[in-house]
Amino acid sequence: MPYSQLLPWYDTHKRILPFRGTRDPYAVWVSEIMLQQTRTETAGGYFTRFLQRFPNVSALASANEQEVLKLWEGLGYYSRARNLHKAARLIVSEYGGCFPRSHDAIRALPGIGDYTAAAIASIAYQQPYPAIDGNLTRVLSRVHGIREDVDIPSVRRQIRALAEAHIDTVRPGDWNQALMDLGATICIPGTPDCARCPLQAQCDAQAIGDAELLPVRAAARPPVPVEVGVALVTCGDRILVQKRDAALLRGLWVFILNEGDSTSGGMRKKLRALGIPAHLAAEMGDARHVFTHRVWNMRIYHFIADTPLEKPACVWVNAQELSALPLPTAIKTAKAHALRLI
Numbered sequence: 648m649p650y651s652q653l654l655p656w657y658d659t660h661k662r663i664l665p666f667r668g669t670r671d672p673y674a675v676w677v678s679e680i681m682l683q684q685t686r687t688e689t690a691g692g693y694f695t696r697f698l699q700r701f702p703n704v705s706a707l708a709s710a711n712e713q714e715v716l717k718l719w720e721g722l723g724y725y726s727r728a729r730n731l732h733k734a735a736r737l738i739v740s741e742y743g744g745c746f747p748r749s750h751d752a753i754r755a756l757p758g759i760g761d762y763t764a765a766a767i768a769s770i771a772y773q774q775p776y777p778a779i780d781g782n783l784t785r786v787l788s789r790v791h792g793i794r795e796d797v798d799i800p801s802v803r804r805q806i807r808a809l810a811e812a813h814i815d816t817v818r819p820g821d822w823n824q825a826l827m828d829l830g831a832t833i834c835i836p837g838t839p840d841c842a843r844c845p846l847q848a849q850c851d852a853q854a855i856g857d858a859e860l861l862p863v864r865a866a867a868r869p870p871v872p873v874e875v876g877v878a879l880v881t882c883g884d885r886i887l888v889q890k891r892d893a894a895l896l897r898g899l900w901v902f903i904l905n906e907g908d909s910t911s912g913g914m915r916k917k918l919r920a921l922g923i924p925a926h927l928a929a930e931m932g933d934a935r936h937v938f939t940h941r942v943w944n945m946r947i948y949h950f951i952a953d954t955p956l957e958k959p960a961c962v963w964v965n966a967q968e969l970s971a972l973p974l975p976t977a978i979k980t981a982k983a984h985a986l987r988l989i
């Protein structure tokens with residue numbers, strides 16, 4: 648049995664994390680959503696603050712979206728927060744505030760994919776669903792010597808079938824978490840630390856000596872660069888911000904952005920189109936932010952407006968109000984400039 652040493656290893660070596668040890672499905676859910684795309688060390692602090700403010704589904708459901716986004720500020724991938732909030736409201740309206748128990752009902756909630764549904768069902772309810780993410784895929788591909796592209800659907804199915812066949816049916820949640828820990832600390836990308844691994848005697852990649860080459864993945868496409876002009880439009884001690892409507896960063900507040908053109912001429916044109924009379928005072932420098940599929944190459948400008956004209960979806964805010972709004976990390980350099988200007 649390739650995994651017979653896994654749970655004994657986990658019982659002695661498991662990581663101590665703020666979100667470990669709970670079987671509360673709500674807490675497991677919040678932690679698993681936070682841990683997607685976020686380092687464990689970063690997620691810990693956010694998790695504690697989030698649970699203090701929203702200790703249960705009902706508390707989250709009755710919050711307003713802006714407060715949820717503000718608590719999420721800095722974590723990125725804000726659709727995760729919007730979906731958490733939406734799903735909490737649905738759990739209240741459809742299930743009377745009780746987190747659903749069935750895997751399919753959990754999987755049907757907004758923002759919950761196969762991985763998260765399996766993690767919640769296994770950790771909170773001890774149901775034998777393998778939580779297959781990048782860590783599990785890497786470990787399984789090495790242990791079972793899978794040397795084909797793991798993103799091909801038939802190979803993905805093969806990995807799922809292996810995980811379903813080997814998951815511990817008595818402690819499925821611990822089995823999943825043990826593999827998460829193993830993948831994060833020992834069977835890491837690149838060169839794994841096989842000498843410390845509880846699976847080494849049964850591991851195909853260790854026997855063959857090609858663990859560093861696994862899992863096989865076709866090269867990911869690099870993110871597309873986008874030029875973005877950022878206008879810090881001030882009027883006295885106030886600055887103009889806009890609530891974003893586009894899919895990327897929806898619901899967050901940004902300065903006036905001109906996506907696709909970062910020149911001063913383009914920025915002037917954009918402000919004219921929005922009906923905001925302002926003159927260019929200074930160029931404030933450049934900034935860069937990498938999203939999953941695109942890179943924003945930003946040029947930041949300071950514009951001064953004579954009057955704070957009211958515009959739809961735009962608000963003039965002072966420094967204190969600016970700090971209270973949820974702003975994406977992508978514009979943190981611009982925000983720092985803005986706070987010096989007002």
Ligand code: SF4
Pocket residue numbers: 786789790833834835839840841844845846847848850851852853858
């Ligand atoms: S023996 Fe090495 S390659 Fe195999 S599972 Fe353990 S750490 Fe990964």
